[in-house]
Amino acid sequence: MTEAVVHIEDFSYKYPYSEKEVLHNVTLKIFDRDFLLLAGASGSGKTTLARAIVGLIPQFYGGEYRGEIRVFDMDPSLTPIYKITEQVGFLFQNPENQIFMTTVLRDIVFGMEFRGFPREEMEERVRWISRELNIAHLIGRRTEELSGGEKQKVALAGLMVLKPRLLILDEPSAYLSPAATKSLLELLRRLNKDLGLTIVIIDHRLDLVVKYINRIVVLVDGEIKLDTDVRSALQENLSKEYGVNMPVISKLYTELKRRGVYCGTPPLDADELVSNILVDQEGGG
Ligand SMILES: Nc1ncnc2c1ncn2[C@@H]1O[C@H](COP(=O)(O)OP(=O)(O)OP(=O)(O)O)[C@@H](O)[C@H]1O
Ligand SMILES: [Mg+2]
Incomplete structure (x- = not known):
């Protein structure tokens, strides 16, 4: 049986100063090598759930929560975020918030420098990811000159050089053309198959992603209303019931x-x- 890498058990959460809970009694297992789509209407809690998996909730956002989350046997509410991000890469919904160095190279190596990687290892990994993401031409550029899509790739490169076991991407198609989204999805499929990377993708573009995923989880107002394999999901009318564009x-x-x-x-x-x-x-x- 495939092992679960993330266990979420009866998890509920409320942001500070907010009246209502954003997640209610969420129970979810993410299995090793899943390529899972987390879908749901705007405001249903997708980003919030991702923040809880990487520990930003509650460590950065505060708030009140009940229930339990285990991520590779870590408790994300207690484990230092830099430890969690060695195992879990989280590509933010807005890449502007993820790029903070002045040049592309410095931005990509930042996480490795912080962890004291040897120089040769850093160079090797930068070469590897530049090839994989096709960004060798961006390496010497200043980050402020990049387009939205280029920033997103650089942010992704900075996560991937740490070789995480789980990658969470929050609406990667928002800054990409359909063709660029397709090539990102092809790359993700390769990382999923070849490296055994477990992937959670949050996206509204079901037409683009269904070919790549194995599982769909749908959030409605902070509750999981559907958790099924992709082909079964395609037989249901998710638009009417769950606000998901089929x-x-x-x-x-x-x-x-x-x-x-x-x-x-x-x-x-x-x-x-x-x-x-x-x-x-x-x-x-
Ligand atoms: N930092 C915050 N403080 C207070 N409330 C927040 C915060 N971030 C999000 N929320 C609220 O939590 C709810 C869920 O938001 P979340 O961003 O998780 O939804 P989402 O499913 O990712 O939506 P979208 O598809 O628009 O990205 C929304 O009502 C939102 O207004
Ligand atoms: Mg979101």
């Missing part, structure tokens, strides 16, 4: 099924749908 491919699937044209498994993209229909037809006639 990808076009799942609307197409529902319609073709209603018309009796196709009754196979829900496809993750158009190519898969077409080839399934062709196989169906050959099999049928």
